[in-house]
Amino acid sequence: MRMLIVEDDRDLNRQLSEALEDAGYVVDKAFDGEEGHFLGDTEPYDAVILDLGLPQMDGLSVLERWRRDGHSMPVLILTARDRWSDKVAGIDAGADDYVAKPFHMEEVLARVRALVRRAAGLASNEISIGDVVLDTKAGKVTKNGMSVKLTSLEFRLLSYLMHHKGRVIARTELVEHLYDQDFDRDSNTIEVFVGRLRKKFGSSLIETVRGLGYRLQEENA
Amino acid sequence: MRMLIVEDDRDLNRQLSEALEDAGYVVDKAFDGEEGHFLGDTEPYDAVILDLGLPQMDGLSVLERWRRDGHSMPVLILTARDRWSDKVAGIDAGADDYVAKPFHMEEVLARVRALVRRAAGLASNEISIGDVVLDTKAGKVTKNGMSVKLTSLEFRLLSYLMHHKGRVIARTELVEHLYDQDFDRDSNTIEVFVGRLRKKFGSSLIETVRGLGYRLQEENA
DNA sequence: CTTCAACGATCAACATTCGCATAAGATCTA
C-alpha cells in the first residue's frame, strides 16, 4: 500500500510518515499544496492524508481539483479541531474521512485502515472468455467492448456456463439451475437458447460435446 | 435512500429523523439496541446512524453483530465528545464514520451524504449521466444545465438509480429503499414513476431490463 | 465406404408474461 502525506508542518509530517511506515505502508511526502497536488495527480496512491492549511494551494482546492480530474483514491483530511465548518466543506468536496488536530496517532491509523479496507471492496466482478466479458455486478455482457443485449434467460444461461468454464455441463444440470423445480425434461429450450447465444457471440464460443452437454473453452487450437 | 436511526434519546432521535426526512431520506427509528439490531439485521438500509450508549444492547455490540453476520451497510457512530478511545474501537469494529455529541446537524448531514456517496463508489456529490446531473448536496437535478422540477418520489427514485448507475436494479429493491417498512409489494407505482421520469428526461435515460428491473446507462451503442 | 439411427440445430408459429400509457381515484398539503 502506497500513501501520500501532504502536510506543511515538517514535524507532524515526519511523525505521520514514521507511524505509517511502521504500520507497513510505503509513504511519499509533500510539504505544500502544489507539490501535493502534482504527486496525487500523477502517482497511484492507495490513500492520501491531506492537511487543509497549506502554502501555495490550500487543501480544499487540491482535493477539489483531484476529484474534478477523476481521481477517486481515499482522502483523509486533517484540520484544526474547532473549524467544524471545514469538515462539511471537506466532506462535500469529496473527502472520505476527517481527523481534527491535535489527534492521537492511533486514531489516524485506525481510520487509514478503514479507508484502505473500504477501497478494496469496490472491485467489480468480471469473467472473460476470449473477447467476451461478463460483468456479474452490472449484469452486462460485452464482446470486443461492445455491449450485447441479452434476454433474461440468455443471460442466465451464459452466466452459468461462464461460471463453470472449461467443464462440460450436462443439459440436465443447466435445466436444474435455470429453472425452479420441475420443468418438462424432454424439451429443447436449452438447445434453442444455445443457438441464440451462438448467433450473438459466434459459433465458437459454446462448444457442444455430443452426448454429454456443452463446454466453454478459454482458447482453441 | 432508506436510513435507520438507533438512538435512545427520543428528542435527539426525532431531531435527527426530521432533518434526514427533510433531506429526502426515508427513515426508520429504533430506541434501544435490541430493536436497532433487529431492524438492521432484517431491513436493507443505505446507511445507519448508531448511538453507542444504548439500553438493552450497547452500540458497539450491535455493530459487531451486524458485521459478523455479514452486513456491510455504512454506519455512522454517535458518542460523547471526550471518549476518543471509543472512536478507535468503533472504527475497528467496522464503523465507517464518527460524530461526537453534541454535533451540528449540518455536519451529520454532510457525513451521511458522504457515506451514501462512498457506498456507491462515488467521489463527488454530483452524479452525472449524459446531460443529466444530480446534486445530492443541493437536492437538485439539471438537464443540460437547466433545473428540472421533480416531486419527492421522483427525486428519490432517480437518486437511488443514479447512485447505482450501471447496475440492474430490481423493482423490489427500489420498493425496499424508497419506502419504509411495509408497502404493497404488487403495486405498479414504480412503473408509473419510471414513466414520469422518462417523460421529463427522455426515454433513453432509464433502460428497462425485462424480467429483472431498470438500469441507468453511462453510454450507449 | 455406405448407411442408419441418434442426437443436436434451426426455424417459425404460438402462448404468455411483462411493462407502459392513460386516466381515474385517493391522499396529502397549503
Add this chain to the structure above:
DNA sequence: TAGATCTTATGCGAATGTTGATCGTTGAAG
C-alpha cells in the same frame, strides 16, 4: 377547499419463452 402528489386499475402491444416439426451432423456398424 383547491391543487399537487401519490396510488390503483385496466387494456394494449411487444418482448420473451416454449413447442414441435424439420433439417443437418456425427459416429459406429455392417
